[in-house]
Amino acid sequence: MSIIDPSKGKGETLNPENWGKDYADYLFRYALVRLRDRQGAEDVVQETFLAALKGKDQFKGLSSERTWLVGILKHKMMDYFRKPSRELPVSGLITSEDPPEEFFDLNGKWQVKPSSWGDSPMDALEKKEFWKTFEACMSVLPGRLAQIFALREFEGLKNEEICNLFNVSTTNLNVMLFRSRMRLARCLETNWFGKKAKGE
Amino acid sequence: MLSCKEAAALVSESLDRKLPLGQRIALRMHLLFCRFCRRFSRQVLFLRGTADRVRGEKEGEEPPVSDSLSAEAKEKIEQALKTHSESKSKP
Numbered sequence A: 001m002s003i004i005d006p007s008k009g010k011g012e013t014l015n016p017e018n019w020g021k022d023y024a025d026y027l028f029r030y031a032l033v034r035l036r037d038r039q040g041a042e043d044v045v046q047e048t049f050l051a052a053l054k055g056k057d058q059f060k061g062l063s064s065e066r067t068w069l070v071g072i073l074k075h076k077m078m079d080y081f082r083k084p085s086r087e088l089p090v091s092g093l094i095t096s097e098d099p100p101e102e103f104f105d106l107n108g109k110w111q112v113k114p115s116s117w118g119d120s121p122m123d124a125l126e127k128k129e130f131w132k133t134f135e136a137c138m139s140v141l142p143g144r145l146a147q148i149f150a151l152r153e154f155e156g157l158k159n160e161e162i163c164n165l166f167n168v169s170t171t172n173l174n175v176m177l178f179r180s181r182m183r184l185a186r187c188l189e190t191n192w193f194g195k196k197a198k199g200e
Numbered sequence B: 001m002l003s004c005k006e007a008a009a010l011v012s013e014s015l016d017r018k019l020p021l022g023q024r025i026a027l028r029m030h031l032l033f034c035r036f037c038r039r040f041s042r043q044v045l046f047l048r049g050t051a052d053r054v055r056g057e058k059e060g061e062e063p064p065v066s067d068s069l070s071a072e073a074k075e076k077i078e079q080a081l082k083t084h085s086e087s088k089s090k091p
Helices: A016-035 A036-054 A065-082 A120-128 A128-139 A143-154 A159-166 A169-199 B004-013 B022-035 B035-056 B071-089
Strands: none
Touching: A016 A036, A016 A065, A016 A120, A016 A143, A016 B071, A036 A065, A036 B071, A065 A159, A120 A128, A120 A169, A120 B035, A128 A143, A128 A169, A143 A159, A143 A169, A159 A169, A169 B004, A169 B035, B004 B022, B004 B035, B022 B035
8 A cells, every 4th residue: 555645745636537437326325315305416416526626626635536525515415405495395394293193192102112123133234135124214204304314313413503404493303303213213123123023 | 200202202312412410310210111112212222323334434335225326317417527627628
């Protein structure tokens, strides 16, 4: 391995002519998981490449080409969320007045009791099929819940940042995160851990 | 005593912020006696683990998602890259 001396500006170089071939799919998947909108994800990837072309003199070769592009993509994704035209109608918002009642009875007891996921659920992460199930469970989440879950968990945004982005209250956000986690857990339980237990 | 619904909501919240002491104690008490909420608590930690994996996407490792760009969109992107790099290189 050769040593990169940042002061000499050597190291990684950019090859825009190969970007489409090398990174388009990768960046698209990265964006799709988070935006849950195919058209939006395509647009964001295109905008990323164009911005990268424009700013290619700012590339110092300190990170890989891909990491650099992902950095730009993240900015473009935030712009996507900020666009007022992206706002879902109010009816699409889940509010704190809309508690996850289907999971609990009126006394706040579990309606559908969580079952055991076995001794080593983490083993699932090594399996390709698990990620297909995970992806499918993400895709049945209501759009806004999926976006919020992705921003919190995949992007690691802080709650306040998400509240500002979507203009929702902390209480509201807590409810939405709770609902998304609850739904994902139930979905994985039914479609992965439950099936495995039955030996399917 | 917290209801399961309240306890589960606090379990979720505890992933996003440090709960005040009173709530932390109340939640611990509840979890001590309620195995369903204990399970839920393990399950949300599992979800955090999946997210770490997605976020961690190491160099050379594909994100665990199988979807790819449509050929049409790829064409569009290639085209846009071409036009822009050409127009740039012209004096």
